[in-house]
Amino acid sequence: MGGPNQSSISEFLLLGLSRQPQQQQLLFLLFLTMYLATVLGNLLIILAISTDSRLHTPMYFFLSNLSFVDICFSSTTVPKVLANHMFGSQAISFSGCLTQMYFVFMFVDMDNFLLAVMAYDRFVAICHPLHYTAKMTPQLCALLVAGSWVVANLNVLLHTLLIARLSFCADNVIPHFFCDATPILRLSCSDTYLNEMMILTEGALIMIAPFVCILASYLCIICAVLRVPSTRGWWKAFSTCGSHLAVVSLFYGTIIAVYFNPVSSHSAEKDTAATVLYTVVTPMLNPCIYSLRNRDLKAALRKHLNKSFLLTVLTFYLSSGFNFV
Template structure:
């Protein structure tokens, strides 16, 4: 009888929804943050969609452009996983998110974050083959290999995200349902659980670490090989041309991993909710917004695709339609 009462009391105390505190607890900062996030989200979606449309209009897009198109798609989905919920909560005046909705958001957050990581590694390998083995580039980076690399990445990160989501779904959450974050991330949810989280933490340290660090090691090895190959080029102009080939990708890699190192591997201060929130903002909003600008400014192939394949076509259509509109008036 005592156990039945205890069980009934636990079932009554289980939470059915979480409360996301958002970015700031101060009311005077809510409106400026809403406008800032809205502008950044629109810039992210428009910038990445423009890249996808520009590459899609190319009759035979180059291999780097194929990977860039996938990266832009992932960036749009990455921001769309979190930012619309933040904006909707502000407009509705609600901080609530259901348990199932929170787990779904956590799944897609892990999915697109890991896919960003894998795509950066695949693009680093592509740059390695282009610079270190230029004569064999077309033979090695075939269309079938590109599809295999991207498809294999999607399969691996889907399994990883599904693993962490299922392990999180088996936990119980009692009493406290306040998440000091604007997104349902793994770490804040584990702190709220009243179940044994040992298995979850072990999987994060093993599987999650492998998913994160293996692509990073691949990027590091690729750029070590690229640097050694470039330093063997006799002319300064040739070295500069080789480095400029991977300049945009190296900028994005530095931004992505620089944030991770600065936030999570800083010995001067311990890990806190504020640092987690700052890292999530950079991952989900800032980096996806900056990627289109970085590639547009530094990638000549993308500039050519934007002008020939998309902007030029639509500008000419607009110019040709002006006399028709004037004659109708």
């Protein structure tokens, strides 16, 4: 008797975002620009936080981890899209497809958990400011991040193994730009009921539990802020949370639209548009959202960029001087 997967296909074909040559050229340039902006923006945030001692606090520790996850998140999908366009290939092996799906969902879960942890950090900072240092210790921060990695990997491993046991008989065309669970389940010629139920139950629990924690944290924050008599105090408290709320709204809105509906109710066009938002656009926007609304981070970024610019000018001047000798 064969293994658990009786698939007769060895690879899938990723159709990408468009079949029109002109649109493909435009989308290639767009994806390349967004990917470079994502990597550069998030690397700058990590560099600024790691080099500025004033930013060595729990909030920025979680933000640097979020930036690292966003770089990895985009790197699991966009480079493959760009490579397929450059080499004129749409193929991805069966094992490669499962591997890509594994890492995509692991980083989705990590974004999910880190957003919840950051909401808890803001709750402690605003509602219990006198006990903030005692509560948010470096050990607790490291434990929260490490625990998120463990739970994310275990959750994704479950769903990957459930998909690996399915059979794929003939159709291997995925109308998507990466290996996503929903279009893969549509291609299976075996019963996907268990997969769908696990996505709608266990997968939903993994996504909803942190979301509930975020809502509870912000309800407590709102109640605490409303007790402050100063309007300036209200603005200061809400301004520290505005960036996080913007990222939360964009992230969860697209995730819920794609995954927490029956497979039969999905359409390829809507799913693709929504997944582009949370896999490509959101990681690119996160550095902008956080840096534009954060005075300390903007100052650290400006200081680092000024140093880099001066170093570039000095290097150019010295090299030019040596050339004149």
